[in-house]
Amino acid sequence: MIDRFKVSIFLTLTVLFICYTFYLYHINYKTQTHADLMADKGKHIWQDLNCSACHQVYGLGGYLGPDLTNVCSRLTNQQISSKIHTGTNIMPSYNLSEEETLQLIAYLKSLNASGIASPSKLKLNIDGTIER
Amino acid sequence: MEPSKGRTEVNFIKVGLIFLFIALVFGVVGALQYVIPGLFRSNFSFEKVRPLHVSSAVFWILITSCGVVLHYQRKVMGQIWSNKLIKWQLFFFLAAMISILSSYILGIFGGREYWEFPPFLAIPFGIAWILFTINVFKSVLVYRKQPVYIWMWLTGAVFFLITFLESYLWLIPPFRTNIVNDMTIQWKSYGSMVGGWNMLIYGTSIYLMDKISGTKHYSYSKIAFWLYFLGLFNLMFNWGHHIYTLPIPKFIQYISYLVSMTELLLLGRIIYYWRTTVNAAARHFHILPFRFLFAADIWIFLTLILAIAMSIPSINAYTHGTHITVGHTMGATIGINTFLLLAYVTDIFNIHNPKGVRIITIFLYITMLDLFIFWISLIIAGIIKADWQMHYPEDAFSLMMYSLKPYFMSFFISGTLMATSFTVIIWAIFRYSNIHSVKDNKG
Numbered sequence: 383m384i385d386r387f388k389v390s391i392f393l394t395l396t397v398l399f400i401c402y403t404f405y406l407y408h409i410n411y412k413t414q415t416h417a418d419l420m421a422d423k424g425k426h427i428w429q430d431l432n433c434s435a436c437h438q439v440y441g442l443g444g445y446l447g448p449d450l451t452n453v454c455s456r457l458t459n460q461q462i463s464s465k466i467h468t469g470t471n472i473m474p475s476y477n478l479s480e481e482e483t484l485q486l487i488a489y490l491k492s493l494n495a496s497g498i499a500s501p502s503k504l505k506l507n508i509d510g511t512i513e514r
Numbered sequence: 515m516e517p518s519k520g521r522t523e524v525n526f527i528k529v530g531l532i533f534l535f536i537a538l539v540f541g542v543v544g545a546l547q548y549v550i551p552g553l554f555r556s557n558f559s560f561e562k563v564r565p566l567h568v569s570s571a572v573f574w575i576l577i578t579s580c581g582v583v584l585h586y587q588r589k590v591m592g593q594i595w596s597n598k599l600i601k602w603q604l605f606f607f608l609a610a611m612i613s614i615l616s617s618y619i620l621g622i623f624g625g626r627e628y629w630e631f632p633p634f635l636a637i638p639f640g641i642a643w644i645l646f647t648i649n650v651f652k653s654v655l656v657y658r659k660q661p662v663y664i665w666m667w668l669t670g671a672v673f674f675l676i677t678f679l680e681s682y683l684w685l686i687p688p689f690r691t692n693i694v695n696d697m698t699i700q701w702k703s704y705g706s707m708v709g710g711w712n713m714l715i716y717g718t719s720i721y722l723m724d725k726i727s728g729t730k731h732y733s734y735s736k737i738a739f740w741l742y743f744l745g746l747f748n749l750m751f752n753w754g755h756h757i758y759t760l761p762i763p764k765f766i767q768y769i770s771y772l773v774s775m776t777e778l779l780l781l782g783r784i785i786y787y788w789r790t791t792v793n794a795a796a797r798h799f800h801i802l803p804f805r806f807l808f809a810a811d812i813w814i815f816l817t818l819i820l821a822i823a824m825s826i827p828s829i830n831a832y833t834h835g836t837h838i839t840v841g842h843t844m845g846a847t848i849g850i851n852t853f854l855l856l857a858y859v860t861d862i863f864n865i866h867n868p869k870g871v872r873i874i875t876i877f878l879y880i881t882m883l884d885l886f887i888f889w890i891s892l893i894i895a896g897i898i899k900a901d902w903q904m905h906y907p908e909d910a911f912s913l914m915m916y917s918l919k920p921y922f923m924s925f926f927i928s929g930t931l932m933a934t935s936f937t938v939i940i941w942a943i944f945r946y947s948n949i950h951s952v953k954d955n956k957g
Contacts, residue, residue: 383736383739385658385659388665388739391743392743392746395743395746395747395750398750398751399750399751402750402751402769403680403702406695406698406699406702406766407689407699409695409763410688410689410692410695410696410698410699411688413692413695414688414691414692414695418691422687422690422691425690426624429623429624429625429626429630430623430624431561431623432561432562432565432623432630433561434626434627434630435560435561435562435564435565435630436560436561436564438835439693439697440694440697440757440759440760440835441759441834441835442627442697442701442756442757442835443627444560444564445837445840446547446548446551446560447911448911449835469555471551471552471555472551472552472555473555473559474555474556474559492693493693496693496694496761497694497760497761499759500903500907501759501831501832501834501835501903501904502903502904502905502907504759504831506828506831507828510771510826510827510828510829511764511767511768511771511827511828512758512759512767512827512828512830512831514761
């Protein structure tokens, strides 16, 4: 295989990759939601506590605890707050202030509003694709 | 000619082996926390143990990959552009890696999955990688008519850097306001990043096979370049299987599904050339690094079958978020990456002492067996969880986890035995290394 041919293939793939990448960035920019400061701060708390070590969001994250994408559909704010402050026999308790707890709950609510995580709700097609 | 004992790239490998040992220790602790839920809950809970295990394993792979690429590139090119740059790279790597592990122990996080450390610690890590990329590029004296592994090393260095930077786009607020799109870019970068380090590792395996077989036919062949482009194509576009089940635009699913199916060509090639592989094994099995290469070949086959199945969206709907994904990751990082890296390490450390070779070989077999039991345990646990999340999601999570206990036990026991076997291999590598006899070309 001559070098010029190799370089052509490499450049073609690279250009396609760049176009695809920037198209995804463009979609991200176009669909950015109105900045919810509470939820954004809650997301930082989620990361500061490393909740994803044990919990999943849309099936991505740890495996020790349940997926929390739609936890706000299952539990009330009071129940979530209680779990955070008292922990469980596996999860440690977290000494968050009232404001931090509300911010974390705001983040969980924004997750809940983004979609349904349960794979049982997906429609499986014969060609191997899936639909919501 | 000076002995390479003092060469910094050999120090990369020694540090890498220490990180492998650390990863094994925290892996055992983490597995124990699955068997005894709530163990060390108040002082050393799973949110600390998991990143300590995962990051140490990633550091083992990255720092050792850099070390072996620089070491072999010095042999191929006759020199490395800047030895000073290698030393600075090691300094920045160590500064970042030690700070990162310390931050986890202190419970200071702030990052995201796999890079859980506070984002500012990514700066020394990124600088180290930039220095590596400069050195790898500058050391190539002539770009024409280079073998495929040089292409792979250069591509791997650049793509890792690009995707590493991309994984930090979330620091810019517009990139993180839409949760689903933010996760799309996060997993796009992670998927390609793994492809980046695989380019470094797989490229090196081609170099080593050339060295063992004594010919250079393959690394200049058309098929080698076509497979390289197939790998690059997948690195760029097949990451979507991580996020099929998210509410993403459909085209991401279609592109990733179609691109991933091209991996069937790789699977077909492995099956077609199986006899040749076995014959090569019979011919070269007396060479210790080859035994690790052959072990990795078996895991490439098993992991590829699982990866292709998981790339079909309707199968992925079952496997996503289950321990099958963990099984796939373990097969790839232990069965492929670690065995391949150990092949290079045993080659570079020049292990010829018969007792050392025997010990390493015996424990390689034990590791293979333990890894297989470990892998199967995770897959069975994953199948049970998949059944729960698809058919009985209203049942309590804790009940489902309780039903997985026997498989967690088997995963813990086989994992502990595997960690012990790897520890013996690491010890034997240090004990029987013949590094003084390794001469390299003057740099």
